[in-house]
Amino acid sequence: MIRTVEEKDVRFVRLWFCDVIGTLKSVAISPADLESAFEEGIGIDGSAIEGLTREFESDILLRPDPATFQLLPWRGEVAGTARMMCDVLTPDGQPAASDPRRVLKDAIARAEAKGLEFFTHPEIEFYLFEEPYREGVPLRPTDTSGYFDHVPRASGQDFRRTVIQHLEAMNIQVEYSHHENGPGQNEIDLRYADALTTADNILTFRTVVKEVALSMGTVATFMPKPMIESPGSGMHTHLSLFQNGKNAFHEPGAEYGLSRTARRFIAGLLRHAPEYCALTSQFVNSYKRLWGAQEAPSYVCWGHNNRSALVRVPFHKPTKGTSSRVEFRGADSAANPYLAFAALLAAGMAGIEGEYELPEGAEDTVWQLTDKERRALDYEPLPTDLFRALESFESSELMASTLGEQVFEYFLRNKRAEWNRYREQVTAVELDSSFFRI
Structure with missing residues (x-):
């Protein structure tokens, strides 16, 4: 690493970390300070960082992880960063x-x-707009294309290509990229990696997407539901556990190739879904996505290749045991990946350790069933808003211990404040529906 710094004439090294909500933070140091950063850490005042310190504990240290060292390709190759x-x-x-x-590292250590x-593999969706949001001005997506549309010379194609080039230059491997359902909506899928590497990569991914968007005169957002009439941006995440180098979710000859471990892991994801929902869908706006139909999951159920379910078991290749996995469809692109992955792992491990029984899978499209049919099938709804999600989160011993x-108390306090700000607003819908009627 030191040799690379010298050979590439790196002038600044940015130390990245995030707050409890998942906002990226950074401080730049010179190469001359690298040795002391590794040995002693770099001291900063953490009192202004969301949730990192209590008022009487302002000092914190940042210790860089040398395994995550990468050049920032958009900063240039000469006198780089x-x-x-x-x-x-x-x-x-x-x-x-x-x-x-640290929360995710501890959860991983308990599993290890x-x-x-x-291991995790996220499919990350986001929107591109012509300009930043301004109150009273309608959002203008960069295109009017739809799912998998191929448009010659489209700005989205150039955008995705540039993003992928930057990511791969940073050793972040991309599996797929394409236009999504909404106008100006894109998806880029990162390859499987261990959960900590994936979480680090997601923070980097968001930064790369925003940097490339700005360089092209556009604006990128990971907001869960920026336009009510268009699909939300999810982060469907494929999950699997490996033991002794083999996929612990795979069992040859079993239904869907799922082992007992996998079935109990899914059962844990389902039983604890209301408890961790505030982490995988952490904003008020997240529930506009979950309850806005358009392929977002609204009910706690699982199914084989069922895209209306909270947990989907994708088609597996019988001759390829490593492909057995589960896809969690409840997270959105704005989640803090460290906390979300820690919660999902904890829920799945609770299912394994508690030997939870997996209920019958959903074969029907859950949104098309009546409320009576869903009750008969015991499909419980996910929380319908952030307030209800926080109620379940607050009463969860599993989330508190994870x-x-x-972190538990700060997250709860921060999100309650967000909900209170939201419910104090008087919206255009309220004015339209009642101003002249009373």
Whole structure:
């Protein structure tokens, strides 16, 4: 790494970390300070960072992870800039209880203690608009294309190509990219990696997408539902566990190729879904996506190749055991990946350790069933808004133990404040429906 810094004439090294909500933060140091950063950490005032310290604990240390060192390709090759992801430490060098990356590392360590490795593969959707949002001005998507549309010389194709080139230059491998259903909506899928690497890559991905959008005179957003008449932006995530180098979700000859471990993992995802929903769908706007139809899951159920279910079991290749996996469809693109992955892993592990029984899978399109039919099939709804999600989250011992007291309490306090701000608003819908009628 030091040799690369010298050979590439790197002038700045950005130390990246995120707050509890998942907003990327950074501080730049010179190459001359790298040695002390590794040995002692870089001290910063964390009191203004969302949830990282309590008022009487303002000092924190950032210790860079050398395995995450990458040049930032959009900053140029001469006198360039690099980045490293950081762990947040207390002044005495201990892992900070408030660090979202630490939360995921702890969840992974608990699974590894049982011989299991957690791998993830996200499909990340986002929108491109002509200009930033301004109050009273309708959003203008960069195109009017639809799902998988191929439009010669389309700006979206050039955009996705540039993003992928930057990602691959940073050793972040991309599997697919295409236009999504909504106008100006795109999807780029990252290849399978261990969950910590994937979470780091998602933070980098968001930054690359926004940087490329700005360079092309457009604006990118990962907002879950920016336009009510168009689909929301999800982050469908494929999950699997490996044990001794083999896929623990695969069992030759079993239904859908799913092992007992996989079935219990899915059962855990289903049973604890209301509890972790606030983490996988953390904004008020997230519930406009979940309850806006258009292929977003609204009910707690699973199914084989059923895109209306919360958990989908994709078609597997019988001769390829490594392909057995489950797809979680409840997360949106604005989730904090560290906390979301930690919650999903904890729920799945609870299912394995508690030997949960998996209910019957959903064969019908769940949205098309009547309420009576859904009740008869025992398909419980997901929380319909952030308030209900927080009620389930607050009462969850599993989420409290997974996140730790400090992250749990801060997240709850922050999201309650967001809900209160939201419910204090008087919207155009309310004015239109009642101003002249009373």
